[in-house]
Every structure is written in C-alpha cells, then in structure tokens.
Amino acid sequence: MNATKILDAKGLACPMPIVKTKKMIEELQSGDILEIHATDKGAKNDLAAWAKSTGHELLESTEEDGLFKFWIRKR
Amino acid sequence: MSATVKTAQQIFDQILNKEQMFILDVRNKDDFKDWKIEGKQIDHFNIPYFELIDGVEEIMDKIPTDKEIIVVCAKEGSSQMVAEMISDQGLTASYLKGGMKSWSEYLYKKEVYSDEKMKVYQFVRVGKGCLSYMVVSGGEALIVDPSRFTDIYKKAAEDEGVKITHIVDSHLHADHISGGRILAEETGANYYLMQSEGAVFDFKALENYTKIDFEQVSLEVIAVKTPGHTPGSVSFFVNKKILFSGDTIFVSGLGRPDLGGKVREWAKDLYDTVYNKVSLIVDDVIVLPAHYVDFEEEVNVAGYIGEILGEIRKQNEMMSNQSEEDFVEHVAQSASSETPPNFEEIIAINRGVEEAEEEKKQELEIGPNRCAVHHTN
Numbered sequence: 001m002n003a004t005k006i007l008d009a010k011g012l013a014c015p016m017p018i019v020k021t022k023k024m025i026e027e028l029q030s031g032d033i034l035e036i037h038a039t040d041k042g043a044k045n046d047l048a049a050w051a052k053s054t055g056h057e058l059l060e061s062t063e064e065d066g067l068f069k070f071w072i073r074k075r
Numbered sequence: 076m077s078a079t080v081k082t083a084q085q086i087f088d089q090i091l092n093k094e095q096m097f098i099l100d101v102r103n104k105d106d107f108k109d110w111k112i113e114g115k116q117i118d119h120f121n122i123p124y125f126e127l128i129d130g131v132e133e134i135m136d137k138i139p140t141d142k143e144i145i146v147v148c149a150k151e152g153s154s155q156m157v158a159e160m161i162s163d164q165g166l167t168a169s170y171l172k173g174g175m176k177s178w179s180e181y182l183y184k185k186e187v188y189s190d191e192k193m194k195v196y197q198f199v200r201v202g203k204g205c206l207s208y209m210v211v212s213g214g215e216a217l218i219v220d221p222s223r224f225t226d227i228y229k230k231a232a233e234d235e236g237v238k239i240t241h242i243v244d245s246h247l248h249a250d251h252i253s254g255g256r257i258l259a260e261e262t263g264a265n266y267y268l269m270q271s272e273g274a275v276f277d278f279k280a281l282e283n284y285t286k287i288d289f290e291q292v293s294l295e296v297i298a299v300k301t302p303g304h305t306p307g308s309v310s311f312f313v314n315k316k317i318l319f320s321g322d323t324i325f326v327s328g329l330g331r332p333d334l335g336g337k338v339r340e341w342a343k344d345l346y347d348t349v350y351n352k353v354s355l356i357v358d359d360v361i362v363l364p365a366h367y368v369d370f371e372e373e374v375n376v377a378g379y380i381g382e383i384l385g386e387i388r389k390q391n392e393m394m395s396n397q398s399e400e401d402f403v404e405h406v407a408q409s410a411s412s413e414t415p416p417n418f419e420e421i422i423a424i425n426r427g428v429e430e431a432e433e434e435k436k437q438e439l440e441i442g443p444n445r446c447a448v449h450h451t452n
Binding site for chain 2: 013014015016018019022041042045046049050053
C-alpha cells in the first residue's frame with residue numbers, strides 16, 4: 001500500500017501511539033494514507049476505535065512477531 | 076498541581092469504607108461496558124482517552140468538584156495523561172497504578188472462620204469476583220482454588236508459620252488460570268483435581284479420595300462429588316462446618332452448566348447434586364463459593380463472601396420444590412448468556428494441553444468471570 005507517511009511508534013506505550021498518530025494525521029491531506037508501526041498490543045483496539053470515532057478509515061492492519069502495522073486513510 | 080497515583084488496594088479499601096468516588100474511565104466504550112470498577116458509592120463517566128488528547132476542557136462540566144476523582148484506563152499510561160490534564164485545570168485527580176490490569180490481579184485477604192481446630196482465610200480477587208481460600212490447621216495449610224498469584228498464598232502461609240501441604244481445585248476453571256499446579260511445584264504440596272476434568276499433568280485424582288486428612292487435629296476435608304457446573308465438579312466439606320462449594324452453589328445462584336456444550340445433560344447432574352447431595356447438608360453450614368458477582372450485594376456483615384446454607388436455600392427458589400424437568404428447563408434458559416472471556420483457551424491451559432506466557436495469561440484473564448446463572452429473585 002502506498003503510504004504518504006510512516007509513523008514509527010515502536011516501543012511506545014499507550015497513549016503515545018494514538019497521540020502521535022493524531023498529530024501526524026493532522027499534517028496530512030484528505031485521502032493521504034498514514035502507515036503506523038507499533039509494538040503496543042493495545043494499539044490495535046485503540047486505533048480501530050479512534051479511527052471509527054474520528055471518521056478516518058482503517059484500511060488494513062497486520063501483525064507479525066509482535067509488530068503491528070496499520071494503514072489509515074485521512075478523511 | 077500534578078496527578079497522584081492510587082493502587083488497586085487503596086481503591087478497594089475506599090470501597091470497603093464506602094467512600095464517595097468519581098471514576099473517569101478512559102478505556103474504549105466496549106471495554107467499559109464489559110467490565111469496570113464497581114461500588115455503590117462510585118459514580119462513573121466513560122470517555123475514551125483518545126477523545127481527550129487535545130484537552131479535557133469539554134468534559135470539565137461532567138466532572139464533580141466535591142468528590143474524589145480517579146482516572147482509570149487499561150494499563151496506566153493514558154489515565155495518567157488525563158489525570159494530569161484535569162489537575163492542570165485546578166482539580167485534584169489521581170490515576171490507577173497499573174490500570175485495570177492491576178485491578179484484575181489484586182487480591183484481598185480476609186479471615187472468615189476460626190475455632191480450636193482450624194482457621195480459614197478468604198482471598199477476594201476483587202476485579203474478577205474470584206475467591207480462593209486457605210485452611211490452616213496445626214502446622215499445615217490447605218489451599219482451595221488458588222489463583223495464579225502463588226506468592227500471595229506462600230506469603231500467607233509464611234505469616235501463619237505453616238507449610239502448604241495440600242492444594243485442591245474444585246473443578247477445571249474456565250474464567251481464570253489456576254495456580255494449583257504451579258503452587259504445588261513450588262511448595263511440594265499434594266495437588267488434587269478430579270481425573271474426569273481431563274487434565275494431562277500429574278496430580279492426585281480426587282476420585283480416589285472420599286476425604287483428605289491433614290494435621291494431627293481431626294480436620295477432615297471431605298470431597299463431595301458435585302457434578303453440574305462441570306462433570307468433575309467437587310465441593311469440600313470441612314469438619315462438617317464449612318462447605319467450599321466451588322462453582323456449584325453461590326451466595327446468589329448456581330453454577331452455570333452450559334460451558335461444555337451439553338447444557339441439559341449437565342443441568343441434570345446439577346439437579347441431582349443440589350437435590351440429592353447438598354440437601355443432606357444441614358442449614359448452619361457456612362458455604363464459601365469460588366465466585367461472586369456483586370461484592371456489595373453478596374458480602375455479609377462479617378465482611379466476607381459466604382452465607383449459611385439455610386439462608387441460601389431460603390433465597391434460592393431453584394434449590395427446593397422443583398421438578399427435575401422444571402429445573403433443567405429453567406437452567407437451560409438462563410444459562411445461554413454471555414460466556415466468560417476466552418474460556419476455551421483458559422480451559423486448555425488449565426487442562427495442561429496449552430502453555431502461555433505471563434503476558435498472555437494476563438490478557439486472557441482480563442474481564443468479568445460470568446460463572447453463575449442467577450435464580451434468586
């Protein structure tokens with residue numbers, strides 16, 4: 001997937017992955033895709049819930065060896 | 076001002092003291108709906124932390140100025156952030172150390188009974204509604220339905236100056252990971268479980284025991300086979316005074332028989348247990364169950380969860396004057412509610428067919444226990 005930007009949130013604990021995601025998405029244009037890398041398990045639920053409440057679209061998420069990747073399209 | 080930290084123990088002590096609290100729960104809405112810190116004196120407000128990243132101004136009108144404010148989240152981080160934001164607004168707020176994870180793992184010890192032969196302690200796992208016990212007699216201790224926090228029982232035995240020599244599990248638990256096997260390895264104690272529960276590691280099969288004697292004082296632990304919740308459920312009748320009822324009888328209900336997928340078959344077993352075995356036990360026996368649903372509803376005047384059998388009989392219409400048919404029908408109807416979170420995986424671990432790391436265990440156990448079906452009015 002063609003991400004406009006990649007956010008490295010590895011090693012960060014809640015709430016930082018979401019705080020940083022929010023900050024970075026504010027810098028993007030509508031339709032841009034942000035790719036997020038996180039290691040905090042809680043990020044999975046939280047990002048999905050956050051995207052739902054803000055209207056951004058969680059396009060895909062993957063998990064491999066404790067690394068979570070998310071792709072979010074800015075609304 | 077900066078936010079202060081509160082431990083699970085401090086919060087529980089405040090609940091016991093019936094202190095007023097306002098809990099701002101910043102977990103996701105689903106998690107909050109599922110499971111929260113409960114108490115009569117507690118007011119809740121739930122808003123996910125990610126809606127507060129830019130500030131708490133818009134919720135300040137929801138936050139009281141005349142009550143203690145405690146912010147809670149799943150693990151601690153976001154509640155600390157929100158508590159600090161509230162403190163910046165000029166109110167005093169604290170956050171729960173370790174989040175709901177630590178709430179789930181906090182155990183509170185309470186003496187429930189003592190005579191010249193024995194002393195009984197109850198361990199209340201506040202965040203999950205799970206109960207475990209220690210029976211002390213002479214220089215030995217028996218542990219009933221231990222949680223996986225085995226240090227707590229070892230510490231309690233040390234405080235009493237006794238050695239843990241026997242450990243019993245009333246059944247293969249579906250809501251929490253048993254500490255029985257680990258505690259037995261750590262202490263060298265005998266570990267008992269019904270063979271028919273299907274565990275694949277070494278233990279003493281309760282089928283081979285009608286009673287477990289320990290210490291020179293005549294403390295008899297009689298294992299009463301009480302199938303119903305699971306086929307191999309057992310209760311422990313101690314000195315004809317106390318009935319550790321496992322998940323068979325609760326203060327406010329009976330154990331649900333549906334988790335094995337054979338609800339009617341197991342409900343018949345439960346009927347047989349209640350009507351033909353428990354009915355033989357006299358009214359003044361103290362019933363100490365493995366779970367409760369609502370602490371404040373079920374805690375008695377002495378401060379522990381338990382009730383004499385006669386009182387439970389009086390309150391529970393399911394325990395007398397019902398035909399087997401009506402009983403099975405009622406149980407089958409009411410047992411189809413939500414299951415304990417992750418129960419299949421927890422059973423597999425307790426059976427010894429699956430292993431899990433500490434972190435995985437924490438995750439699996441988060442949430443309520445949901446082991447009862449309620450039959451009281």
